[in-house]
Every structure is written in C-alpha cells, then in structure tokens.
Amino acid sequence: MRIIRVFPSQTNATPTDELCAFGPPGLFDEADEVHVSVTFTWHREKAERLAEQWRHVAPVKIGGVGWRSPEFPHGDPGAEFVPGRYIRYGYTFTSRGCPRKCWFCSVPLRDPTPRLLPIQDGWNILDDNLLACPRPHVEAVFKMLQRVSREKRKRVEFTGGLEARALEDYQVGLLADLKPRPNCFWAYDPQDSYETLASAAKRLLAAGFTARSHRLRCYVLIGYTLMTHSGKVLRDTFDKAEKRLKDMLDLGFTPMAMLWRPETREDAKYAPGADWKGFQKRWARPAIIHANAKGHA
Secondary structure, eight states: EEEEEEEEEEOOOOOOOOTEESSOOOOOOOSSSSEEEEESSHHHHHHHHHHHHHTTTSSSEESSSTEHHHHHHTTTOOSSOOTSSSTTTTTOOOEEOOOOTTTTTTTTHSSSSSSSOOOOOOOOEOOOOGSSOOHHHHHHHHHHHHHHHHHHHOOOEEEEEGGGGGGHHHHHHHHHHHHSSOEEEEETTTOHHHHHHHHHHHHHHTTTTTHHHHHHEEEEEEEEOOOOOOSSEEOOOOOHHHHHHHHHHHHHEEEEEEEEEOOOOGGGOOOHHHHHHHHHHHTTTTHHHHHHHTTEE
8 A cells, every 4th residue: 555644844853755745745656555753743734734644645644643533642652663654764663652641741631551562673662651661561672772783783772761760770771771771761750859860870870871971861841831630830930940050961861841832722822932941951951061161060
C-alpha cells in the first residue's frame, strides 16, 4: 500500500523520504492512503487544513500524540511502532505511557502504566518513561543500544527524557556502561523535588559522567500557567525560572529551557509572550549557557 505521510512541521526527527509531505498536495501526488501525523497539540488546526486538502488525493487519516478526537480525547495512544514511518530512522519507541499521573501531562491519561512494545533498533530513545518500565525490559533495551551504538558508530541519546524519580542504581550502571557516554536528557518539571534531581546527579557523576562533557542535560519547563487538580493556579516568573535553571547547572546538568505552550483554545490567553521566548533562547544552547556561567563566576 502506498501511504503518503503529511506533517504540519518538520523537525530533526521527521522523516524525509519521497512519501513525506509538509504542505498541500502537488498535481502528480498519488496514494492509497494519506496519514496526517500530529506531534504537537498546537498544530491541530493546520493538520485539519492539510487533511481537507489531501482528501482529494486519497482517504485521509489523522493521528499522532498531539491529535485530539472524541475517540482519543487525550491524544492518539498509537499502535505498533514502525521505524521510519512517522519519525526518522534511528529514533525509536520501546514503550509508551507513564505511571506518575502528573497534573500537567496528558500521557498517563492515555497510558497510565508503561505499555511495552517490541524493541526496535535505534539509538535515540523517545519513550515517555523508560526507567519506569520493568527491569527485564530496561535491560533488554540497553543491550540493544550497546549493539546498535557499536554497529552504527552512533552515540546513544535519550531525547524523550529520563525521570530522576525513577532512576535506580542498576540503571545508573547501564547508562555509565554505554560507550561513548550517552546524551541523557533528564527533566525538572513543576512537581519534581530538587532533592530528587540532586540525588540523580550525584550518582551519575560518581559513575563517571562529568559536568564539563555536557552529556547530562535537563529539560526545565518555563513560562507556564497551570492549574492543579485541586484548582490552584501556578504561574511561572522569570526569577523562579532562572533559579530552577541555575539550580540544575549547579548540580552538574546542562539545563535546556522548554517553553510551555497551551494545549487548549481556552488556555491560549495564557500563552507566554515574546519576552519569554527571548528568555528561553538564552537557556537553550549549551555554548551560551556555559559562556554566561563563566562570565558570572
């Protein structure tokens, strides 16, 4: 079956083969089906326009973790993972789901416990919470990563994020045993305790990771206006955001500011302004972050 995959935007993870498209169809496009893949919730309106444009070519399906529908109000949970179909070869999912039930995240509403998938080769892990998976699965994933890294001569990356709260000592060893040392992207989310990140950093540094290598990265959510399950509204400020970022830097992580974006039209009025975007850029590039840190030392 000839399937054309249509993407509202292009990122480093987006496939680029001849059956990928990023806009309206051309005069000579032909397909048996058209799949519009939505990664981010703010691309839903563009995805709907693309689906309407492509329906004249072939039957259209819309899906992806950023898509909301009556059937999947919290996002498409996804079925089988096919390498290279909706994300570029090298990126892989070995599980979906997370048990944490964080009030600002829709993942546990789709998959409240890790859903294990067949382990497909790759060197960039995108799982929602790999470290929360059962130990046999985690160890099998790392065995695959060791082999693929050696065969493909690729550095392993965990750009899907790693949770410090889930980190067990045996997992520290698995991470440290990967050669070359992997790029680990941890997360410091609004509900996370500083002590949890501090404990993770201490154990990772003791296992041989170094702060100067910049292999220990940390996503830090900034600019948010969020409502907890109890109805309490949390609003970020520049001072609070900068403190969280500097705290991670002091622990040995290289922080990476992630600018919050509203998922619903009702929350659009809380969208961060241009000043937040400028702030985020200063905390998104390791070279700038560490140069500024030296300048203020």
